[in-house]
Amino acid sequence: DDIPPTSAILLDPDHCNFSQVVFNDVEKFYVPGGDIICNYTFTQHFIPRRKDWIGIFRVGWKTTREYYTFMWATLPRDLNTESATQQKVQFKAYYLPKDDEYYQFCYVDEDGVVRAASVPFQFRPESED
Amino acid sequence: IYTGDESVASHFALVTAYEDIKKRLKDSEKENSFLKKRIRVLEERLAGTRSDE
DSSP states (O other), X not given: OOSOOOOXXXXXXXXXXXXXXXXXXXXXXXXXXXXXXXXXXXXXXXXOOTTOEEEEEETTOOSGXXXXXXXXXXXXXXXXXXXXXXXXXXXXXXXXXOSOOOEEEEEEOTTSXXXXXXXXXXXXXXXXX | OOOOXXXXXXXXXXXXXXXXXXXXXXXXXXXXXXXXXXXXXXXXXXXXXXXXX
16 A cells, blocks of 8 residues: 555546646755655645645656655645645655756646646755755 | 546646746856856956056
8 A cells, every 4th residue: 555556547637737736835956865845735626635646756757657756645634624725745855866867746646647747856955056 | 548648747747847947047047147247347357456556
């Protein structure tokens, strides 16, 4: 049960709407060796499910199986409250990439459908710009 | 039904990254040309102080 769902590729009329989840405050650079917080927002009609996940992918990925690391999406306790739409997950430093490639967050739902992709970021020391 | 949804998604994700990096490149180039101008001004000023000595 520790493997995120990636295989099912379903015909979903909503699949074209990638913006049902929005990643917020994504940094251009994260300091190597630090944990990172991924903030995201569900849009009004999006219903998150228990096996949705957020992966860190190298830019240029071809299939969702290529995730570098992932976290299960955090679900709001009560979907009907306003605050329910704002969520975050923490990625522990240990599991993060160690190179300076470009990566992005992707939100993948239970059916393996990608619902959102973030702007790219790198892991780089602060001083080096 | 296999529809190539994943390749659509992968393309979308790539476009998202591409557009953002392109914007960063533009910003970097703007900053670069600003720095070049700045350097030119400072070089002129330096040359001026040298001829004053």
